[in-house]
Amino acid sequence: MKVLIIEDERRTADFLHKGLSESGFVVDLAATGPEGVHQARESRYDLILLDVMLPDLDGWQVMQTIRQHTEAPVIFLTARDDVRDRLRGFELGADDYLVKPFAFAELLARIRRCLKRAVGREAERLEVDGLDIDVLGRRVMRDGVRLDLTAREFALLHLLARRHGEVLSRSEIASQVWDVNFDTDTNVVDVAIRRLRAKIDEPFEHRLIYTVRGLGYVLDAARGRDA
Structure with missing residues (x-):
């Protein structure tokens, strides 16, 4: 907090x-x-x-x-x-x-x-294109499949889903999820996003998490439907 x-x-x-x-x-x-x-x-x-x-x-x-x-x-x-x-x-x-x-x-x-x-x-449940996040129970499903996330991965996904469609910079993600300001050369956010994608995106037909070059990351269901 x-x-x-x-x-x-x-x-x-x-x-x-x-x-x-x-x-x-x-x-x-x-x-x-x-x-x-x-x-x-x-x-x-x-x-x-x-x-x-x-x-x-x-x-x-x-x-x-x-x-x-x-x-x-x-x-x-x-x-x-x-x-x-x-x-x-x-x-x-x-x-x-x-x-x-x-x-x-x-x-x-x-x-x-x-x-x-x-x-x-706040919403107790977030739903984005088959992704179902039980905020209070800290459980995540996508297309009926239970996804096992670490506490940090859950916090990262919750942030992206809560601000669905909004591009978030690496520094803002670091501030909200890790409570620190990382140097621009630090790739901890990129590594965390890559690990989250392996669980949230790779096993499924459409991606949800996208990189916006030079700006940051966004969870956007519309991009997946248009792809």
């Missing part, structure tokens, strides 16, 4: 980064409102922690802007505990509102609750 923290107070940001990283999350930091908006637009996050009192753009303005680009759950973190502030946060589309100071255990519980709700809103 990938979390964006938009917080200008360095000690708080470092505390949250350390705690969430140790809890298994991949964490990005933004210290200003504009920086937070930029990162929310450029990357996909599973959840955003947003301070209200930010330089340049305050949390209210950031919230209004990022809701145009992402449906990721947002939790406001702020010392402002007035009921009117809480209501304003929820009216702008926040999923939760936590007043500082707070116990990290409580924040973690609220994060998990928000993520559980978000997963519930």
Whole structure:
């Protein structure tokens, strides 16, 4: 799970980064409102922690802007505990509102609750041209044949199927599946795609996964039907 923290107070940001990283999350930091908006637009996050009192753009303005680009759950973190502030946060589309100071255990519980709700809103099953992905059960079938995938292969296939028809760059795939930024010379994504194709494509009549030269990879059923 990938979390964006938009917080200008360095000690708080470092505390949250350390705690969430140790809890298994991949964490990005933004210290200003504009920086937070930029990162929310450029990357996909599973959840955003947003301070209200930010330089340049305050949390209210950031919230209004990022809701145009992402449906990721947002939790406001702020010392402002007035009921009117809480209501304003929820009216702008926040999923939760936590007043500082707070116990990290409580924040973690609220994060998990928000993520559980978000997963519930996602499709539990993805179907693409005979490919059937049971997201919650982590099972994959194609044309009635059960396919045995590793955890990494499942994550890669889920990403490609969830964004069916969209060309994904190697760097974006690396960020979403491996949670790291690989050098352009690293071929780990290409190797993983090759192994996934051996299971998803090679035993069947039509391919689903295609290379788009100079751009990346796409899972596209229409290409297979037109071939």
